[in-house]
Amino acid sequence: MSILVQFAIGLVFGLGLVIAGMSDPAKVLNFLDLGAIPTGGWDPSLAFVLGGAITVTFFGFKFVLRRAQPIFGGSFHLPTATDIDARIIAGPAIFGIGWGLAGFCPGPAFTALTTGGTPALIFVVAMLLGMGSARWLASRPVRLTPQAT
Amino acid sequence: MTATDFTPVASLIGGALIGASAVMLMVAKGRIAGVSGIAVRLLPPYADKELAGRLAFILGIIVAPLVVLLATGTAPVPTIEGSTALLALAGLLVGFGSVWGNGCTSGHGVCGLSRLSVRSLVATLTFMATAMANVFLTRHLL
DSSP: OHHHHHHHHHHHHHHHHHHHTTTOHHHHHHHHOGGGTTTTOOOTHHHHHHHHHHHHHHHHHHHHTTSSSOTTSSOOOOOOOOOOOHHHHHHHHHHHHHHHHHSOOHHHHHHHHHHSHHHHHHHHHHHHHHHHHHHHHHHSSSOSSOOOO | OOOOOOOHHHHHHHHHHHHHHHHHHHHHHSOOOOHHHHHHTTSSSOSSSOHHHHHHHHHHHHHHHHHHHHHHSOOOOOOOOSOHHHHHHHHHHHHHHHHHTTOOIIIIIIIIHHTTOHHHHHHHHHHHHHHHHHHHIIIIIO
């Protein structure tokens, strides 16, 4: 039951991406292209996606986190880190460069697997490789970046 | 580059659905709907027994365009530009960076900002800035 529900929740997420137009990298890149504002080529849609998503999530989280525990048991897993370290700058900086290159972030890359053909598959395989590498590097005993104690 | 139409209403509705999904995952499983965090945990080694649920969530995202196709008769086709090498490089950077920084557009941009997390704000401003700078560089300077 829990598995089926998680499939449905993922489906809602994917439908949101498709309806919002975010499954199309061209739309994402045209949002990121501030240099196109003077020529009228800028597409501010992504700001509306974030606005809609944050509004619902902000009030929704407040409401559901009043519960003692999630419906399927266990506890709420909320991030507890608050330190601004090198990783919270370097990671997003690298992610952003890749996002600006192809117009895909992880969610839309997955929606493109069904409709984007081989180029989408190449991106997703490379993305999973990058994800695995980052986790492997982060789990090594000798840290490459200073860690908060 | 391909011109796209400004779609404020559809984008607001789609965004609200993404938010609804994040709220549902929180109330059902107590988890942040961060696609990069969920995707990296599809790879071994496995720290818990939640693999099937994570796979189901990602599968839901993957089949969404097919559901749209069934419901409306047409599925939006993504405009993917760039060579194989460029797509592979972009994928590596997106995958590595999102896991190294503990989140992507959904985990930091949607869930983190909704929780008023300063870390997520720093992350979101950083990836927006480098993405915009990169697009400016490739479209207007090179």
